[in-house]
Amino acid sequence: MSFEKPAVVIDNGSFNIKAGFACDNHPVSMFRTLVGRPNNLKGGYGREYYDVYIGDEAAAKVMDLEVNHPVVRGNIEHWDNMERIWHNLFYRELKVAPEDRAVILACGATSTMEEKIKCCEVFFETLNCPALCIQPQPVLSMYGTGTTTGICVDIGYDTTDIVPIFEGGMVKYAHVQTGIAGSQVSKYLKKSLGQRDLLEIHLSFEDIEDIKKQYLYATPNSAMSIHKKIYKLPSGEEIDVSNEAFMAAELIFQPDLLDDNGKKRISLQDAVVTAASKCDEELRLELYNAIVSCGGMSTVPGINGRLQMEIQNKIKKSVTILTSSEPYAVAWLGGATFAGLSDAKKLWIQKKQFEDYGEKIVKNKFM
Known part of the structure; x- marks a missing residue:
């Protein structure tokens, strides 16, 4: 058309x-x-004129708004x-x-x-x-990397979806969710920094997201390899986030490290292998040759190399991770x-x- x-x-x-x-x-x-309305309305919409803030405008005024x-x-x-x-x-x-x-x-x-x-x-x-x-x-993520058959690994903000795709169609029965995504990583960062009494220096939601965006990294294996990471607040104060920067990305591959009231989580590599194993055996090689990594959390340095290594260790075969310069x-x-x-x-x-x-x-x- x-x-x-x-x-x-x-x-x-x-x-x-x-x-x-x-x-x-x-x-x-x-x-x-994001949509925000003045929080002083307390749900009394329609009785008087008020401004509605959308997107980044709402995020900038989040303390004064009821956000949705x-x-x-x-x-x-x-x-x-x-x-x-x-x-x-x-x-x-x-x-x-x-x-x-x-x-x-x-x-x-x-x-x-x-x-x-x-x-x-x-x-x-x-x-x-x-x-x-x-x-x-x-x-569409598969089309975005120039293929129509493979496994889409979408590590988003509040869900991580592993979906095999065959000739441009979802294999719905093989869809797997890990239970850990960007929002859980943010909660971990907030909790960890709070335990160190660092939230008392007014770390905002945007500060937490900024730390997640700029400082997280994944190591080639699970061995401790902590690099010095210092976050500078808008006030000029500096805090050491080295441990959090290492552990936050590690949670994706070792979700058992996340103390979350016993909620069921599955590691990223296990989710990919599980999704592939639900498909016909003759299709799996083709799926493993086109694993598409996308979503906001896939921008974390080292995450794709680590995922490739973890999957290969599990299935004892080589796999291909297709990446983009703009995975989000x-x-x-x-x-x-x-x-x-x-x-x-x-x-x-x-x-x-x-x-x-x-x-x-x-x-x-x-x-």
């Missing part, structure tokens, strides 16, 4: 939303998937706020009218049919988009690639088709 203007590609992340045009090789806009995360564990749970984010995305970030643009929407690996139907309702009935295509983030945007890049494929035209829904057939065509196209 061809369009007069480049399609808009949107990747709804739990932490960040990425958006841009299919003709580009990088998202135009990326901001926090519309996307939780990859699924949209707060639709009014998600609509606000999409509206803001078109008119303020991309500066285009939604009625002029077809949209490719990346949904979570566990997105339900009800969620996809609701997305169609919003984009066709509220935003008046002419056409919509909804594809799972793991599938791989699903978006895949959406931009997918938009230009001639074979993808049969997966689009046009506004008129949705008006005529409703839920039936959504189930037919996006099952």
Whole structure:
């Protein structure tokens, strides 16, 4: 299906939303998937005028706002706020009218049919988009690295999804979640620093995220190899985060180190091997030759080399980890690639088709 203007590609992340045009090789806009309202309203919305803050604006005023995360564990749970984010995305970030643009929407690996139907309702009935295509983030991540068969290892903010992909389709029964992702790492950092009484010097949520983004690293093996890491606060005060920088990434490979009230966790390498073992034996070699590492936590230095080593030690065979210079945007890049494929035209829904057939065509196209 061809369009007069480049399609808009949107990747709804739990932490960040990425958006841009299919003709580009990088998202135009990326901001926090966050909506904030003044906390002095105490839920009394609609009785008086108030400002709504979206994305990074909400994050900057988080102490004065009642904040909401519309996307939780990859699924949209707060639709009014998600609509606000999409509206803001078109008119303020991309500066285009939604009625002029077809949209490719990346949904979570566990997105339900009800969620996809609701997305169609919003984009066709509220935003008046002419056409919509909804594809799972793991599938688009494979397209983003130039392949259609492999294992997507998406280490996100509040979920880590391991999904085998065969010829552009998810092998749903082999989907595995580890139970440990970026949010659990952040909680560990906050707890560890708190035990050292460092939270008394006013470490904010943004400080914790900054430490996670800049200082974490994974070693080639589980041997202790702590490097000196000093974090400088905006106030100028310095704190030693060397132990936390080492241990935080190690939790992904040794989740038993995380004291979390007995919650079931699985190591990243075990999750990959388990997902592959659920697939047909003759397919596994091809899957192991294209393990796609993506998501915000996959940017941690050394994490891909460590994952490769751990998997190879378990299966006694060589594996290939496919990486990107922008792993946080791989699903978006895949959406931009997918938009230009001639074979993808049969997966689009046009506004008129949705008006005529409703839920039936959504189930037919996006099952």
